Amino acid sequence: MHEYSVASELIHALLPQAESLGGKIVGVFLKKGELRILSNHAMVNAFELLAEGTVLEGAQLEIELIPVTVSCASCGYKGEADHVEDEAFHFSVPILSCPTCGAEVDLITGRELVVDRLSVQTSEDSETS
Numbered sequence: 149m150h151e152y153s154v155a156s157e158l159i160h161a162l163l164p165q166a167e168s169l170g171g172k173i174v175g176v177f178l179k180k181g182e183l184r185i186l187s188n189h190a191m192v193n194a195f196e197l198l199a200e201g202t203v204l205e206g207a208q209l210e211i212e213l214i215p216v217t218v219s220c221a222s223c224g225y226k227g228e229a230d231h232v233e234d235e236a237f238h239f240s241v242p243i244l245s246c247p248t249c250g251a252e253v254d255l256i257t258g259r260e261l262v263v264d265r266l267s268v269q270t271s272e273d274s275e276t277s
C-alpha cells in the first residue's frame with residue numbers, strides 16, 4: 149500500500165526531530181499537494197500504526213490539502229489550475245494547461261508533501277519560556 153510506505157518515510161524523517169523536542173508530540177501537520185494521490189484516511193491509519201512504540205505514538209496526523217497552482221510563460225497567468233470533474237469517480241482532476249490561453253504551464257504548487265509543523269505538549273513545570 150502506497151500510503152503505508154509514505155507514512156513510514158514520514159515517521160523516519162520525523163523521529164530524530166521529535167525526540168530532540170523533548171515533549172509529547174500531540175499533532176503532526178502535513179501539507180499535501182492535490183496531485184499526491186494519497187488517501188487521507190489510509191495515511192492516518194498507517195501513521196497511527198507505525199507510530200506505536202515511538203515518541204510519535206498518540207500524535208494526531210492532520211492533513212491540509214494544497215491546491216494546484218500554475219504559472220504560464222505564454223500569457224503570464226498565475227493562479228489555480230482548471231479542474232475537470234470525473235463523474236465516475238466523483239473526483240476533481242486538475243488540468244495542467246493554462247486556463248486562459250491553453251499553453252503548457254509550470255507547476256507552482258500541488259506536488260508537495262511536507263511537514264508544516266509539529267504540535268508539542270510540554271509538561272507544565274518546564275513551560276517557562
Ligand SMILES: [Zn+2]
Pocket residue numbers: 220221222223224225246247248249250251
Ligand atoms: Zn497562458
